[in-house]
Amino acid sequence: MTLANDTAAVIREKALWMRRTAFRMVHEAQLGHPGGDFSAIDVMATLYFGVMNYDPAKPDWAGRDRFIMSKGHATGALYTALCAAGYYPEDWLKTYMQPKSLLNGHPNRNYLPGIETNTGPLGHGFPVALGIAIAGQISGADYRTFVLTGDGEQQEGSNWEAAMTAGHRKLENLTLIIDRNRLQQGQGTEQTAGLDPLDDKYRAFGFHVEMVDGHDVDALLAVLSASPKGRGKPLCVIANTVKGKGVSFMENQASWHHGVPNAEQFAKAMEELV
Amino acid sequence: MAAPAPTKAGLRDCRDAWSATLIELAEKDPRIVAVVNDSVGSSKLGGFQKQFPERLVNVGIAEQCMVGVGAGLANGGKVPFVSAASCFLTGRSLEQVKADVAYANFNVKLVGQSSGIAYGELGATHHSIEDFAWLRPLTNITVIVPADAWETAEAVKWAAEHEGPVYLRLSRMPVPDLAVENRVFRPGKAEVLRAGNDVTLIANGTISHIALAAADLLAAEGINARVLNMATLNPLDEEAVLAAAEETGAIVTAEEASVRGGLGGAVAELTSAHRAVPVERVGFPGFLPTGSVEWLFKEYGLSPEGIAERAKAAMARAGK
Numbered sequence: 001m002t003l004a005n006d007t008a009a010v011i012r013e014k015a016l017w018m019r020r021t022a023f024r025m026v027h028e029a030q031l032g033h034p035g036g037d038f039s040a041i042d043v044m045a046t047l048y049f050g051v052m053n054y055d056p057a058k059p060d061w062a063g064r065d066r067f068i069m070s071k072g073h074a075t076g077a078l079y080t081a082l083c084a085a086g087y088y089p090e091d092w093l094k095t096y097m098q099p100k101s102l103l104n105g106h107p108n109r110n111y112l113p114g115i116e117t118n119t120g121p122l123g124h125g126f127p128v129a130l131g132i133a134i135a136g137q138i139s140g141a142d143y144r145t146f147v148l149t150g151d152g153e154q155q156e157g158s159n160w161e162a163a164m165t166a167g168h169r170k171l172e173n174l175t176l177i178i179d180r181n182r183l184q185q186g187q188g189t190e191q192t193a194g195l196d197p198l199d200d201k202y203r204a205f206g207f208h209v210e211m212v213d214g215h216d217v218d219a220l221l222a223v224l225s226a227s228p229k230g231r232g233k234p235l236c237v238i239a240n241t242v243k244g245k246g247v248s249f250m251e252n253q254a255s256w257h258h259g260v261p262n263a264e265q266f267a268k269a270m271e272e273l274v
Numbered sequence: 275m276a277a278p279a280p281t282k283a284g285l286r287d288c289r290d291a292w293s294a295t296l297i298e299l300a301e302k303d304p305r306i307v308a309v310v311n312d313s314v315g316s317s318k319l320g321g322f323q324k325q326f327p328e329r330l331v332n333v334g335i336a337e338q339c340m341v342g343v344g345a346g347l348a349n350g351g352k353v354p355f356v357s358a359a360s361c362f363l364t365g366r367s368l369e370q371v372k373a374d375v376a377y378a379n380f381n382v383k384l385v386g387q388s389s390g391i392a393y394g395e396l397g398a399t400h401h402s403i404e405d406f407a408w409l410r411p412l413t414n415i416t417v418i419v420p421a422d423a424w425e426t427a428e429a430v431k432w433a434a435e436h437e438g439p440v441y442l443r444l445s446r447m448p449v450p451d452l453a454v455e456n457r458v459f460r461p462g463k464a465e466v467l468r469a470g471n472d473v474t475l476i477a478n479g480t481i482s483h484i485a486l487a488a489a490d491l492l493a494a495e496g497i498n499a500r501v502l503n504m505a506t507l508n509p510l511d512e513e514a515v516l517a518a519a520e521e522t523g524a525i526v527t528a529e530e531a532s533v534r535g536g537l538g539g540a541v542a543e544l545t546s547a548h549r550a551v552p553v554e555r556v557g558f559p560g561f562l563p564t565g566s567v568e569w570l571f572k573e574y575g576l577s578p579e580g581i582a583e584r585a586k587a588a589m590a591r592a593g594k
Contacts, residue, residue: 062351110379116349118378121369127339128374131346131354138307138328138352158370161339 007050008217014084015045015217019246020273021083022076025096027266031105032097035256037076039181039214039241040148044081046220047146056086059113065143066116066132070125071150071179072106073258078115079103087114123156125149126176130162133174133234144228148177152184155193160205167206172228175235176207179214181243185257202236214239247272285448289387291423292444293318295430296355300326306434307331307347309356311340316446317357317387337362341370341384348380353434360386360402360443361393368408375439376412383433384415388446390480390530391562391570398561405443407535410508415439416461417508419529421482422451425505428459436461445480445530447567452483452503462506464514470498472594473585474518476541477528478504481576485528488581499585510540519549524588526554528581533557552591554584 018041026032044067048054052065069078075096083090095101102111106120117128129147136143149159166174178198182189189195199209208231212219223237243257244250247269253259261269300306300322307329308319314332323330331347333340337358344356356363363386364371375382386405393400409415418433418440420426426444433440454467467482468489477485482503489499500522502514518525525545527538538555545551556575571577575584 066349108377117345117380118373121373123338124342124370124373127342127370128346128349130339131343131348132350133346134331134343135307135347135350135352139350141350158336158338158342161333161336162342164336165333165339165343 008221011045011049011217011221014049015042016273018045018077018080018084020270021080021093023261023266023269023273025079025093026076027261028094029097030260032076032260033073033258034076034261035183035243035250035253035259036071036074036150036179036181038245038247038250039243040071040074040077040179042215042217042245043148043177043179043220043239044077046217046224048081048085050221051224052146053143054085056114059087063141063143066129066145068116068119068125068129068145068147069107070119070147071122071153072119072125075103075105075107078107082112082114085114088112122150122153123158126159126162129174130166130171133166133171134169136173137169137171144173144175146175146177148179150184151178151180151182151189151195151198152192154178154195154198163202163205163207166234170206170232171234172231175224175228175237177237177239179241180238181241183243183252183254183257185254187254198238206233207236208233209236209238211238211240214241215245284450286423286451287446287448288420288423288426288444289318289446291426292385292430293321295427297322297325299431299434300329303353303434305351305353307352307354309333309340309344309347309354311335311337311358311362313358313387316359317385319357337366338370341367342374344382344384345370345374345378345380348382353381353383355383355385357385357387359400360389360405361400364402364405364408371409372412376415379414380439381437382439384439384441386441386443389443390445391558391567392446394567394570395564397564401562403530403532403558406507406529406531406537407539409441410535410540413508415441415508416506417441417443418461418506419443419479420505421479421503422449424451424457425459429505432459432461443479447480449480450483453486462509462511464511465503465505466500467503468499468501470500471522472498473524473526473589474500474502474522475526475528475581475585476502476504476515476518476537478507478537480530481528484576484578485581487578488585491578491582492585497585497589504537507537507540510544512544515541515544516549519545519551524552524585524592524594526556526581526584526588528556528576530576531557533559552588554588556581556584
């Protein structure tokens with residue numbers, strides 16, 4: 001087995017654990033956004049276990065790579081990723097959305113280590129990531145900044161404000177990843193306020209665009225771990241994903257945006273997530 | 275710092291003090307950056323841009339992005355001063371101010387330029403009289419409203435040193451230096467501009483010097499008004515307000531802002547809960563008709579005569 005294969009195997013193992021754990025959290029809390037957790041988890045596992053440079057013992061390390069979960073409702077994915085990355089013990093996950101829990105329904109950087117900014121209202125993460133990338137550009141720092149947005153979230157105009165400046169400043173240290181599951185909470189993105197052609201739009205804003213299968217760990221690794229140096233452009237990765245990925249009855253169902261499982265559904269999902 | 279020269283009749287544009295102080299601070303602290311929405315000129319940041327071109331981040335006319343970028347710069351170890359017309363800075367990007375700056379508790383300095391009704395005839399879209407009410411519930415943002423050039427410079431220096439979100443509310447309207455000796459800038463504390471026990475006038479920003487002039491008019495009628503310069507609106511100096519209620523029994527608030535939810539609102543909330551006294555709130559009732567700054571100030575009682583009249587009304591309500 002080559003080193004790359006090794007890394008991909010670890011990522012797949014972590015992603016499986018994240019799906020099972022996130023779904024357990026949502027089941028116990030009877031709250032959450034499991035459909036969007038599952039579409040994002042392979043991307044996040046790839047970032048945290050194959051791409052990003054960070055030290056959970058020093059969450060404030062100035063040289064760390066940053067990840068911002070702009071689709072802040074996908075806390076099942078974020079909290080399990082940070083836990084698996086070693087930022088806090090697994091016990092903490094049991095408190096998800098309980099009174100006074102540090103694991104709020106949307107992430108708060110003042111509650112948990114490893115969270116770069118507070119998100120929840122859509123369209124906020126990208127401008128903040130842009131600011132982090134500009135700080136790096138001004139300082140000549142080496143870190144990279146990754147921001148994950150939903151695809152429906154791209155309807156927020158603040159993203160396009162950020163895209164304009166990111167392209168203008170040729171921020172190669174900035175990577176925008178769009179979780180392109182094609183469903184927003186009520187229906188398809190293309191039935192709501194269509195986004196396509198999203199790749200052309202970002203190219204027009206000065207980005208280098210890559211379209212990948214957002215559940216293909218090898219493809220994600222290749223695109224995300226390639227050095228951006230010398231590219232002279234920010235990177236936009238359109239990750240084509242499946243909402244509810246991994247559980248047959250959840251896949252491509254908008255109702256699982258914030259649907260929560262009953263005992264029977266939970267048991268069936270656990271049987272499938274192996 | 276060499277204080278910028280007074281303009282006509284001893285008036286100063288506080289923006290000069292703001293920009294000169296920022297440059298002075300930036301020379302010593304490489305973390306300081308400025309973020310603007312194409313507002314280099316109106317923020318008087320031309321000198322800063324010339325001296326530190328890489329540290330002036332202009333995101334274009336994109337206020338939501340501008341405030342988010344401020345939060346991101348703070349994450350990246352910078353001390354960002356995000357400067358734009360206060361109507362857009364606080365209104366257009368209120369959710370970013372709430373979520374990215376206040377709730378996330380980033381070390382971002384928001385600098386609202388041309389606040390209040392400085393844009394006069396340009397109308398309610400360009401007035402910023404709602405900003406106090408919008409920002410006061412964001413309890414971790416320190417809101418400072420300097421009254422003159424000296425206080426502006428002090429506030430900018432303090433903001434740079436303070437770790438946490440700050441909103442500096444500046445004006446483009448030239449104001450006189452407050453005629454008070456031996457001033458010390460104490461954030462979070464009311465400054466007693468004049469002692470008195472018959473009634474208290476509480477003001478800030480461009481109105482503080484007018485409140486002092488109102489006290490002169492009252493003195494001519496034998497009324498000794500206490501005058502407080504409440505440069506820090508948030509957190510409010512509750513001790514000073516309650517002492518004023520207790521010792522003078524009648525209060526007038528005067529601000530270049532809406533009478534709802536600003537300085538007057540804060541004083542009324544506090545006194546009604548702990549020491550109920552008549553509170554007369556001088557300010558603006560809502561969207562304003564077309565008019566010059568001077569005309570609007572006079573029309574809505576933000577004049578020495580207008581404030582003095584409301585002081586007598588407060589005293590009458592208190593049975594004094």
